[in-house]
Amino acid sequence: MSELKIQNLVKNFQGMDRPAVNNVNLDINSGQLVAFLGPSGCGKTTILKMITGLFQPDNGNITLDNESLLPIPTEKRGVVMVFQNYLLFPYMNVNENVGFALKMKGVDKKTIDERVKEMLDLVKLPDIGLRKPKQLSGGQQQRVALARALIASPRLLLLDEPLSNLDAHLRDEMRELILTIQQKLNVTTIFVTHDQEEAVLLADKIALIFDGELQNYTSPKNYYEKPKNIKAAKFFGGVNFVKADFTDNKIQSEIGFCEYEGDNISNLNKKLFLTIRPENIKISKNTEFDHNSYQGEITSVIFSGTHTRYKINVNNVNLECSLQSVGIDNIKESDKVFIHLPKDKIWGMND
Amino acid sequence: MGGERLKIILSLTPPLLIIITLFFGGIFYGFLQSLGYQPAIGKYELNFSAYYNVMFSERYAKLFWSGLALNLWVSFASTFLAAVFALFGALAIRKTFIGKTLCNFIYSLNLPMPHLVVAVGMIFVFSQSGLLARLAAQIGMISSPGDFPVLVKDKYGFGIILAYIWKEAAFFFIILMSVLQSLGENFEELAQSLGANRWQRFRYVILPLVMPNLFSASIIVFAFSFGAYEVPALLGVIYPQMLPVMAFEFFLNPDLNARSEGMALSIIIALIVMILVVFYFWLTQAKIRKD
Known part of the structure; x- marks a missing residue:
């Protein structure tokens, strides 16, 4: 040893x-x-x-x-x-x-x-x-x-x-x-x-x-x-990156206000990026979520067997979401949806 | 299919014709001469008396056996030493350093040089009237050039060995460099990480890896130095005399009967080399079968 x-x-x-x-x-x-x-x-x-x-x-x-x-x-x-x-x-x-x-x-x-x-x-x-x-x-x-x-x-x-x-x-x-x-x-x-x-x-x-x-x-x-930076996140398949400002202990991102629970909050710079795994994003056609809920439009739907991948435009930011194919609502291209980025799944990176 | 076969036959025919003509027309006729067949002087009988004369007659036996011993000594020593020098040279030069290209060039320089030029160079440098002897006398290391050790035209063949080392080390060097470069240094690095020191890496890794190529090159160099004439003719002594020189002197003999002895001697030289080559092929084939 x-x-x-x-x-x-x-x-x-x-x-x-x-x-x-x-x-x-x-x-x-x-x-x-x-x-x-x-x-x-x-x-x-x-x-x-x-x-x-x-x-x-x-x-x-x-x-x-x-x-x-x-x-x-x-x-x-x-x-x-x-x-x-x-x-x-x-x-x-x-x-x-x-x-x-x-x-x-x-x-x-x-x-x-x-x-x-x-x-x-x-x-x-x-x-x-x-x-x-x-x-x-x-x-x-x-x-x-x-x-x-x-x-x-x-x-x-x-x-x-x-x-x-x-x-x-x-x-x-x-x-x-x-x-x-x-x-x-x-x-x-x-x-x-x-x-x-x-x-x-x-x-x-x-x-x-x-x-x-x-x-x-x-x-x-x-x-x-909890990747350290965008390079690391991308190498591990990360695709969702949202620019944000961190002021007065609050995060205002380009898709809207964001509640955050990451344990690195004290290390975050004023300018940062938020990331979330595609499988952690939730979508609903009708119901708004209680926090970090944003409205967007489905731009593409790719069925890949057990999972279906959705591309969503939220305030001109492209996000990707991966959901199990079984039991999801019938969501199609051009549908307006609510998306949810759970505060315990979202992660901030300084570069 | 038929066209392909014809193409192969047509492309093989010219070299085959040359080989067959040379072998059967030249060597076979030479062999007949060694058996005493010389129509020009009215000898048609075939026998082995020329072989017997060369090897066992009171007149030539001593010359032959001492010549054969010298031949074997010179060929083995020069082949072995040239291979050793080339191996260490290649191992040193393969690493990247300033002046590598120059060293490479100097090491390979002898390759295109004719053996005759190398032999004359040996006389200029190593003989008792050569550059080294005069230099040693000038700086007071020896009292006169005549005190310089006999390195050229000596009975032990040192001059001939030196000339062959000088010339053949370049041949070994080029072969070894290409082998070492294709192998890279990974095997040595691996052995090093497994605890092998410098000597162990040489003994258990480099040597076994280069040995097949080194051995093949050695056979070629040995066969060449065993049968070559010009270097021993220039740098050798009258007794003992290396076999190719002896054979050529039989040919120069005004007595045409001596040609049979000369040809017998040439055939013996060729046979020894051929036995060696056959042995080499047998060894490599045995190794392939074992693997």
């Missing part, structure tokens, strides 16, 4: 007009599973490589259990990385691949054999020890790569896009396996992904990174309900 702290981390590369990683700060508690989420080229893997020691930061510090990792060479950090393309040594069989880290430590053959067996059992591949990597499927290669990392009993496990090369059905299986193993071994784990669904399903906390900067670092639930 290890606690990782990243402080003011900066990394520049020649030829880039911005830092690859710009002043990133975050703390990861022992045993947590954290996702670094962001689009390609945003600096996620660069941070991972600085944690392993494969890149040296230009500024900042990385500590593991209050000890700076920077002066420690990669091979002695106890930080093991599983690469995106598995990188099983093609000239070794599965047993040799999995036992690699112990062989490098000079552990005796008998112990290596026992531990290899244990690890292959853990990843549910007990009978493939003598096969060569090219005789394995993508999913099997990923499991072997995971076993090879875990045999080293890492203080910190880093997974670079662990599911990106797998088919959809293998992804679910592998996701389940990573989660089970991580909980069983309680190893502090960071994984990199550009897939928000994957991050939400796996991670205790998500660090959202854009252009080398940490945008938000919080639980998956908060990204949906």
